[in-house]
Amino acid sequence: MTTEPRLFPFVKQYYKKPLLVDRAKGCRIYDESGNEYLDAYAGVASVSVGHVNSRVNARVIAQIGKVHHTTMIYRTRPMEEYLTALQTVLGDRLTRHFFVNSGSEAVDFACQTARARRNRPLIISFSEGFHGGTYLGKSATGLPAWQPAFGGDPNIHFHPIEPCRSCEEAKFDPRAKRFSPLSIDCSAHCLNDLETILHVRGGETAAVLIEPVLGVGGILTPSAGFFKRLTAICRTNEIDLICDEVQTGFGRCGGDLFAFRRIGFEPDILCMAKGIANGFPLGLVSATEDAVRGMADKLHFCTFGGNPVSCAAADETLKILLEERLAEHSAEIGERLMKNLSDTLFDVDAVLEIRGLGLMIGIEMADPALAANIHENAYGRGLLIGLGGRRRNTLRIEPPLVFTAADADQTVDLLVAAIREETSRA
Numbered sequence: 012m013t014t015e016p017r018l019f020p021f022v023k024q025y026y027k028k029p030l031l032v033d034r035a036k037g038c039r040i041y042d043e044s045g046n047e048y049l050d051a052y053a054g055v056a057s058v059s060v061g062h063v064n065s066r067v068n069a070r071v072i073a074q075i076g077k078v079h080h081t082t083m084i085y086r087t088r089p090m091e092e093y094l095t096a097l098q099t100v101l102g103d104r105l106t107r108h109f110f111v112n113s114g115s116e117a118v119d120f121a122c123q124t125a126r127a128r129r130n131r132p133l134i135i136s137f138s139e140g141f142h143g144g145t146y147l148g149k150s151a152t153g154l155p156a157w158q159p160a161f162g163g164d165p166n167i168h169f170h171p172i173e174p175c176r177s178c179e180e181a182k183f184d185p186r187a188k189r190f191s192p193l194s195i196d197c198s199a200h201c202l203n204d205l206e207t208i209l210h211v212r213g214g215e216t217a218a219v220l221i222e223p224v225l226g227v228g229g230i231l232t233p234s235a236g237f238f239k240r241l242t243a244i245c246r247t248n249e250i251d252l253i254c255d256e257v258q259t260g261f262g263r264c265g266g267d268l269f270a271f272r273r274i275g276f277e278p279d280i281l282c283m284a285k286g287i288a289n290g291f292p293l294g295l296v297s298a299t300e301d302a303v304r305g306m307a308d309k310l311h312f313c314t315f316g317g318n319p320v321s322c323a324a325a326d327e328t329l330k331i332l333l334e335e336r337l338a339e340h341s342a343e344i345g346e347r348l349m350k351n352l353s354d355t356l357f358d359v360d361a362v363l364e365i366r367g368l369g370l371m372i373g374i375e376m377a378d379p380a381l382a383a384n385i386h387e388n389a390y391g392r393g394l395l396i397g398l399g400g401r402r403r404n405t406l407r408i409e410p411p412l413v414f415t416a417a418d419a420d421q422t423v424d425l426l427v428a429a430i431r432e433e434t435s436r437a
């Protein structure tokens with residue numbers, strides 16, 4: 012490329028010399044010079060069944076040849092077949108669905124749905140949460156860098172997410188570095204203040220909005236006990252629990268297609284996107300019969316929602332996820348990564364914590380500049396990972412779910428080498 016297009020100034024591409032992607036296959040990306048990169052970031056946790064997946068692509072190509080756009084004013088087979096297949100996975104609680112274009116739009120629509128049902132304005136969100144780029148999504152995002160430019164929706168209240176490792180109940184061993192949220196059935200006293208606030212503001216609150224694992228916020232993993240108590244607080248106060256599984260869904264967190272089921276709680280409204288269609292644009296909101304009542308007499312429309320090509324991609328992606336048992340695989344490979352990383356990095360003081368669920372893993376570094384250098388160093392070694400956290404000091408590993416044991420071991424080798432080199436320099 013001779014001239015570079017002028018994007019909005021906030022578009023900050025990764026790496027001093029950004030990667031110009033030419034093609035990709037499975038868990039590998041290639042640049043125009045033919046250099047190969049191991050992709051441990053999957054287009055920001057979206058390419059769930061691997062780049063250029065031949066089954067997904069065959070369905071997409073076949074669908075483009077039949078019909079590629081209709082809107083939801085007509086029925087289409089891809090949309091209906093997909094929802095029928097998804098329903099068997101979702102069970103009989105979340106039985107109402109609405110397709111949108113993206114994760115942001117899914118969250119935005121979910122908040123509107125809860126406000127309409129409860130006829131109340133307030134959404135409770137969390138300090139380290141990220142919920143997208145629409146006005147409501149940005150307003151509900153706790154991370155200051157991602158909030159709207161000129162003041163957000165005033166009816167959002169942020170509750171702080173406390174690091175579990177500093178809580179006595181978690182019994183975190185700083186020498187082991189490793190932190191597992193599922194083993195902690197705590198009393199979640201970090202939610203005491205939320206209960207107090209709801210005594211006062213319960214009558215104006217529509218919903219609590221939360222990610223099961225807070226991805227952009229730095230792969231933060233509140234405990235199972237936290238979600239148990241949060242659900243109880245929502246039920247007692249008659250407010251909806253909106254679960255943003257845009258990043259965590261479709262097997263990413265391992266053990267189940269959805270993190271809320273792996274952790275063990277029941278949302279009223281579920282937001283999905285990213286991995287749903289292997290990177291083809293699609294968002295979905297699924298909710299209980301009760302949760303959608305307020306929308307019954309409202310008008311709402313999404314031109315590209317339920318696009319037949321995206322739905323065909325989603326349908327094939329779901330088939331592959333289930334046939335190849337990729338949620339189980341994600342748990343297994345994630346565990347291998349976590350174990351090998353913590354076994355190797357236990358003596359590195361600059362590594363504060365290694366945490367995650369399935370193939371959503373964060374390595375929190377003490378220093379953001381060091382994290383940035385490691386990110387760049389890993390790229391030089393042919394490894395693509397992400398960065399997150401309020402201070403951008405957490406390295407993010409979120410590869411395609413078809414990552415093999417050999418890919419995981421290669422990731423550990425390359426990343427540990429990058430961490431050791433940069434920490435010795437620091």
Ligand code: PMP
Binds near residue numbers: 227
């Ligand atoms: N919610 C969460 C939890 C996300 O991680 C993201 C994207 N990073 C979004 C919402 C927004 O999704 P999209 O970029 O598809 O609009």
